Amino acid sequence: MTDTVSAVVQPKLFGARVKRREDPRFLTGKARYVDDIVRPGMLHAAFVRSSYGHADIVAVRADDAERAPGVHLVLTGAQASERALPIICDSTLDGWQSTQYPALAASRVLFAGQGVALVVADDRYLAEDAAELVDVEYSPRPVLSSVEKAIAPDAVPLHEGWIDNLFIKRHFRGGDVDAAFAAAHGTLELDLISHRHSGIPLETRGCIADWDPAEELLTLWTASQTPHLVRTGLADVLGLPESRIRVVAPDVGGGFGIKGHLFPEEIALCLASMQLERPVKWIEDRVEHMLACVHAREHYHRIEVAYEEDGRVTALRALVRVDCGAYSVYPWTATMDTGMVLGILPGPYRIENYECRAYSVATNKCPHGPYRGVGRPAGCFSIERAMDEVAHALGMDPFEVRRRNLVRADEFPYTSVTGLVYDSGSFLEALELVLEDGGYTEMRELQEQARREGRLLGVGFACYTEQTAHTTTEFIKRGVPIIFGYDSAIVRMDPSGDVSVQVSSHSHGQGHETTFAQIVADELGIPMESIRVSFGDTASTPYGHGTFASRSAVLAGGACVLAASRVREKLFRFAAELLEANPDDLDVGEGKVYVKGSPQFNHAVSDLARWTYHRPEKLPAGMESVLEAVASYDADPGGGTFANAAHLCLVEVDPETGGVKLLRYHVVEDCGEMINPLIVEGQVHGGVAQGIGGALLEEFVYDEEGQLLSTTFLDYLLPGTTDIPHIGVSHIDTPSPFTLKGIKGMGEGGAIAPGPALASAVADALSPIGHAFVNELPLTAERVRRFVAEAKRDGSRSQTAGS
Amino acid sequence: MRRCHVASSRHSITTRVNGAERTVEVDARELLTDVLRHRLALTGTHVGCEHGACGACTVVLDGKLVRACLIFAVQADGADIVTIEAFGSSASNLHPVQAAFWEKHGLQCGFCTPGMVLTAMKLLEESPTPTEEEIRAALSGNICRCTGYVFIVEAVKAAAERMVSEGTTP
Numbered sequence: 001m002t003d004t005v006s007a008v009v010q011p012k013l014f015g016a017r018v019k020r021r022e023d024p025r026f027l028t029g030k031a032r033y034v035d036d037i038v039r040p041g042m043l044h045a046a047f048v049r050s051s052y053g054h055a056d057i058v059a060v061r062a063d064d065a066e067r068a069p070g071v072h073l074v075l076t077g078a079q080a081s082e083r084a085l086p087i088i089c090d091s092t093l094d095g096w097q098s099t100q101y102p103a104l105a106a107s108r109v110l111f112a113g114q115g116v117a118l119v120v121a122d123d124r125y126l127a128e129d130a131a132e133l134v135d136v137e138y139s140p141r142p143v144l145s146s147v148e149k150a151i152a153p154d155a156v157p158l159h160e161g162w163i164d165n166l167f168i169k170r171h172f173r174g175g176d177v178d179a180a181f182a183a184a185h186g187t188l189e190l191d192l193i194s195h196r197h198s199g200i201p202l203e204t205r206g207c208i209a210d211w212d213p214a215e216e217l218l219t220l221w222t223a224s225q226t227p228h229l230v231r232t233g234l235a236d237v238l239g240l241p242e243s244r245i246r247v248v249a250p251d252v253g254g255g256f257g258i259k260g261h262l263f264p265e266e267i268a269l270c271l272a273s274m275q276l277e278r279p280v281k282w283i284e285d286r287v288e289h290m291l292a293c294v295h296a297r298e299h300y301h302r303i304e305v306a307y308e309e310d311g312r313v314t315a316l317r318a319l320v321r322v323d324c325g326a327y328s329v330y331p332w333t334a335t336m337d338t339g340m341v342l343g344i345l346p347g348p349y350r351i352e353n354y355e356c357r358a359y360s361v362a363t364n365k366c367p368h369g370p371y372r373g374v375g376r377p378a379g380c381f382s383i384e385r386a387m388d389e390v391a392h393a394l395g396m397d398p399f400e401v402r403r404r405n406l407v408r409a410d411e412f413p414y415t416s417v418t419g420l421v422y423d424s425g426s427f428l429e430a431l432e433l434v435l436e437d438g439g440y441t442e443m444r445e446l447q448e449q450a451r452r453e454g455r456l457l458g459v460g461f462a463c464y465t466e467q468t469a470h471t472t473t474e475f476i477k478r479g480v481p482i483i484f485g486y487d488s489a490i491v492r493m494d495p496s497g498d499v500s501v502q503v504s505s506h507s508h509g510q511g512h513e514t515t516f517a518q519i520v521a522d523e524l525g526i527p528m529e530s531i532r533v534s535f536g537d538t539a540s541t542p543y544g545h546g547t548f549a550s551r552s553a554v555l556a557g558g559a560c561v562l563a564a565s566r567v568r569e570k571l572f573r574f575a576a577e578l579l580e581a582n583p584d585d586l587d588v589g590e591g592k593v594y595v596k597g598s599p600q601f602n603h604a605v606s607d608l609a610r611w612t613y614h615r616p617e618k619l620p621a622g623m624e625s626v627l628e629a630v631a632s633y634d635a636d637p638g639g640g641t642f643a644n645a646a647h648l649c650l651v652e653v654d655p656e657t658g659g660v661k662l663l664r665y666h667v668v669e670d671c672g673e674m675i676n677p678l679i680v681e682g683q684v685h686g687g688v689a690q691g692i693g694g695a696l697l698e699e700f701v702y703d704e705e706g707q708l709l710s711t712t713f714l715d716y717l718l719p720g721t722t723d724i725p726h727i728g729v730s731h732i733d734t735p736s737p738f739t740l741k742g743i744k745g746m747g748e749g750g751a752i753a754p755g756p757a758l759a760s761a762v763a764d765a766l767s768p769i770g771h772a773f774v775n776e777l778p779l780t781a782e783r784v785r786r787f788v789a790e791a792k793r794d795g796s797r798s799q800t801a802g803s
Numbered sequence: 804m805r806r807c808h809v810a811s812s813r814h815s816i817t818t819r820v821n822g823a824e825r826t827v828e829v830d831a832r833e834l835l836t837d838v839l840r841h842r843l844a845l846t847g848t849h850v851g852c853e854h855g856a857c858g859a860c861t862v863v864l865d866g867k868l869v870r871a872c873l874i875f876a877v878q879a880d881g882a883d884i885v886t887i888e889a890f891g892s893s894a895s896n897l898h899p900v901q902a903a904f905w906e907k908h909g910l911q912c913g914f915c916t917p918g919m920v921l922t923a924m925k926l927l928e929e930s931p932t933p934t935e936e937e938i939r940a941a942l943s944g945n946i947c948r949c950t951g952y953v954f955i956v957e958a959v960k961a962a963a964e965r966m967v968s969e970g971t972t973p
Contacts, residue, residue, distance in 0.1 A: 019905055024894035026913025027901040027920065029847015029887035036846035125832065202851045202859055202914040202948045253849070253914030254948050286852040509911030509949045682908050685951030713856035713946075721939040721952045750951075 010525055010589035013518035017678040022513040031251040034206045034223045039279035043072055046127035048117040048134045050109035053364040053706020055138035057107055065119055065133040070126035075118040075272055077106030084267050085237045089330040093479035095169055097162045101327035103267035110326035111366050112707050113291025118268045120280055143364045143706040147300060147323045150363045158362050167324055167334040167360040172342050174417040175353030180315030184306035188389050193776045194378040196298035197698035199371045203253020204284035205293060207266050209273035217244055218270060224249040225260040225506050226546030231538050233262035233330050249536040252508035257370040258294050260548045262330040290711045295700055296371030298323040299378035307390045311401040315353035318345055325365040331482045332370055334360045339478045340375030343418045347383045348427040348465040349405040354417045364706040372690055372751040384462040384756035422642045426732045430646040430668040431463050437730040438648035438666030456653045458765025462756035463646040468745025469554035470640030485634050488542040489559035491567050492628035495613040497606030501533045504544020505556035511679045516560045518675055523564035525588025526605055542630050550745030553675055558633030558740040566629035575603050577620040641736035643744040645669040647753040653765040655788045658781030660696060660762060666728040671746035672736045680746060681729045687750020688727050693719040695755040695777050770795025816880035821889040829876040836860050838876040847887035847917045858945030861918035862886050868925050887917035900924050900962045909958035911949030919945050923959045931972040932963055
């Protein structure tokens with residue numbers, strides 16, 4: 001019962017750079033992604049997809065396909081519509097116009113690539129052969145291939161019963177905007193455009209539907225970030241109770257928000273399996289992914305800025321239009337990007353007079369959904385470019401303009417004009433530090449030197465605050481149908497004293513198997529090696545929402561803290577009885593429960609666990625033989641905790657070709673207390689790289705007929721090793737007062753600021769020629785040449801004016 | 804218009820995969836990725852784009868890095884193929900490149916990892932002490948969507964140092 005230890009010191013794992021425990025299976029090729037799973041008797045599916053951007057379906061002739069070798073089923077839209085409801089994801093906000101996104105289109109297709117029929121065959125090759133034999137007769141309709149066309153006065157509403165082509169119109173007004181504009185020293189009106197791109201996980205979508213008629217159980221293995229939400233959505237459209245559906249998200253090859261949806265393809269696969277009573281697999285090919293998964297970030301902003309002579313921005317007016325494509329996506333609705341921009345556009349700045357009109361526009365394009373940052377990359381682009389333009393107009397240093405507008409450390413908690421509560425942060429400190437750590441002075445020296453050699457180098461920076469781990473109050477405000485108010489965890493100690501942790505979040509690169517084990521190890525005083533974290537299977541994990549919106553460390557991590565501490569309380573109650581001590585005087589460490597100050601009085605956690613299950617007579621009266629707890633955590637008050645960061649970069653621009661070469665990049669980020677800085681840095685790097693992709697390369701281009709022109713990696717360019725420089729990362733850790741352990745979310749952050757930082761750097765590079773307002777992303781060669789021309793016009797004007 | 808359906812012809816091919824001779828009956832149109840993954844159950848070779856642009860399906864064929872999604876299995880008849888499964892079956896016996904990826908956090912979702920690791924191994928075989936520029940050039944055909952490449956580059960540098968110091972560079 002006792003030993004001679006004089007002190008128990010288990011170093012805390014929270015905050016340690018622990019290497020990831022999940023890595024060996026990925027490094028050795030043993031990870032199990034959905035396409036690695038094989039079910040007995042499994043068949044394979046291929047989709048027939050619309051070749052039109054907008055058309056009526058006149059007829060679907062499937063006889064030849066049905067007779068083709070190896071074919072088991074051709075499922076048409078008409079058949080599917082008899083057995084499954086369409087996906088309906090309605091906002092609760094006034095003025096919302098609803099859409100019905102069918103598993104397979106029955107009467108009309110609304111975007112090129114939309115699923116029209118599903119062919120199931122013995123193998124994928126045969127399924128694709130037969131898919132080519134399905135003869136779909138279309139009657140084309142006029143295509144709304146842009147926001148401009150969709151909002152034109154004579155545009156025909158895309159959806160039945162709609163009065164125009166707006167999913168939602170939102171309006172916010174706070175402070176006295178008109179008075180601030182009337183009194184301003186100067187005003188600016190700016191147009192900013194971020195073109196359509198997406199997360200492009202390297203693993204495409206895919207799923208296996210397996211209806212077991214004996215158990216009357218439908219199992220769906222699917223590459224998803226949100227298995228529980230997929231189960232709820234499937235139950236709704238299929239009319240099955242959730243108890244008859246099991247969704248398993250195995251190892252998933254990247255998500256970035258894109259895999260956090262219920263997809264029509266998943267429903268079609270379930271229908272096929274239920275009809276055939278066989279497992280059916282579908283693995284999306286890359287072209288399908290580009291055409292028909294989820295696109296993101298197509299924003300058109302017009303903003304008006306009122307500023308004072310000293311650089312303070314006193315008011316902001318914004319008109320925000322987002323091209324949301326053809327349908328509202330489940331479970332987010334088509335309000336996510338517009339709602340986010342409306343709320344966060346003033347960003348980290350003290351702008352107290354603000355008006356925003358935000359419109360989610362329906363077009364004949366692939367549905368638009370959340371992608372890492374959701375609305376904030378575009379919002380940050382607008383406000384940061386505006387700050388630079390104010391600086392230009394006043395002849396001030398852009399750093400100084402920001403310094404005068406940023407919310408200062410002594411103002412937290414700060415309630416923004418839109419009612420967001422910025423809990424804590426280091427807005428100015430991060431900007432100061434990025435200039436220092438990122439080598440701003442040296443960048444300016446390099447720039448001078450390059451200019452003497454006739455080369456154009458430019459320095460740019462940008463900062464933001466990011467709402468993370470937002471839950472109940474925030475999602476109620478957004479009007480989504482499901483309030484993503486919490487995530488949850490089960491902590492279960494077995495008779496050996498080992499612990500299994502099941503979480504409702506899903507890890508597809510974020511390292512939850514490591515970080516949550518770090519948290520639980522600290523709470524229970526046992527080594528990480530004794531803890532196993534699992535996720536993804538709705539049959540074994542507690543209900544919750546999944547991984548998105550920079551929330552898992554705070555919410556699922558918080559749930560782990562709560563559940564583990566409840567198990568610890570049970571251990572303390574038991575040990576207190578055995579040690580004749582007060583539970584409040586006990587602590588844990590090095591696998592023991594011991595008396596604080598007298599660690600020689602202790603019991604091994606493994607003994608307590610074994611006795612709980614095998615020697616119940618030792619338990620205190622009334623204590624159950626259970627060492628497990630389930631907890632959910634919502635980070636009250638639910639408005640989120642605000643992380644912040646500042647980004648700095650150096651670019652070289654070739655004015656002849658329009659080429660932009662990114663030379664240096666540095667980030668200072670503040671996500672509060674870090675569970676594992678190694679993982680935080682990896683997330684920052686990845687976010688920045690995706691942000692750089694969207695700023696320089698990635699763009700979905702549609703033609704007038706609604707045909708997508710960028711459907712392969714040869715015309716949709718992803719950043720590679722030679723496009724991304726080394727990315728330096730410095731940390732500030734301002735704890736959140738709102739969350740357990742002071743953690744803030746950070747998964748999305750890296751992707752938010754590269755657009756404005758790069759645009760600012762390109763404008764800076766061109767400044768010896770003249771001023772160009774770099775207002776459009778991505779910065780393709782063609783666009784950069786346009787900015788060079790703009791700078792030349794400005795330069796010649798200035799010369800004329802000066803002569 | 805109905806497309807003419809061409810029945811595929813069957814071929815028996817024999818390849819050496821990770822040191823073991825394997826004979827498989829394949830369709831003429833069957834891709835090497837499908838044969839490795841679905842016929843030989845070597846699912847460590849991943850398929851990211853099926854048009855030779857992402858590098859996830861990288862394997863070593865007769866000593867050269869190839870994209871298995873651009874090769875018909877019949878073309879691999881008689882070839883010697885090495886996939887990720889040839890190296891380190893568990894945490895305890897990882898190849899130095901795998902170990903360095905682990906140590907430096909050179910992976911997140913893991914989908915690009917096998918192709919990335921094989922490409923890095925090949926680089927270090929041909930250039931045991933590469934500069935950062937050479938590392939980036941060698942990996943430029945492998946897309947990673949998660950890491951921003953920073954820790955991948957660090958991992959390759961660390962692996963090079965370790966292999967040189969231990970004398971394990973091939």
